[in-house]
Amino acid sequence: DGGITQSPKYLFRKEGQNVTLSCEQNLNHDAMYWYRQDPGQGLRLIYYSQIVNDFQKGDIAEGYSVSREKKESFPLTVTSAQKNPTAFYLCASTPTGEAETQYFGPGTRLLVL
């Protein structure tokens, strides 16, 4: 069954704690993206990766980190430096040659305790 999977669906973070959100795709897509969705603000780009072992900061990268060691995986770590992490996080990917059409995973909702 092909697609983009994100886990967990809900994640709770304590103050000062780092947490990692998983994003996996078995679509053989080259590019992957992380967005943050807040009510009334749409989606804002955190990080993106065009190829393995390479990634770029998006508009709101502060307090986040990523890695791209495998083509199918692009985990996002929300560090303790991110002061307002409560949000809905969406992962997306783009196949080569589809002119930036992005396909989205189901999302992870992060809540701070």
Add this chain to the structure above:
Amino acid sequence: AQSVSQHNHHVILSEAASLELGCNYSYGGTVNLFWYVQYPGQHLQLLLKYFSGDPLVKGIKGFEAEFIKSKFSFNLRKPSVQWSDTAEYFCAVNSGSARQLTFGSGTQLTVLP
């Protein structure tokens, strides 16, 4: 930097009414334009996209959008909405040189039965 404006934050319609959601972008060069939809509890899905050619684009579920270059607009339309169209709608833009999407803030559409 490119930006996207969706002027209507919340639209409420009765079933069978016609729909038009506004989207304006600020970029003077070649653009790729998208409308995404997020139904309650579901993934963000691609509704339609425009890359080139006929400026009137037809998407899924009877939606269409018209690219008007002189107005920097890409408005979404549907002649007769259904209760099942209740969702949040996002306009997005990708300029020719960038490999990332810029999203509008979204429009919540509520269709009353």
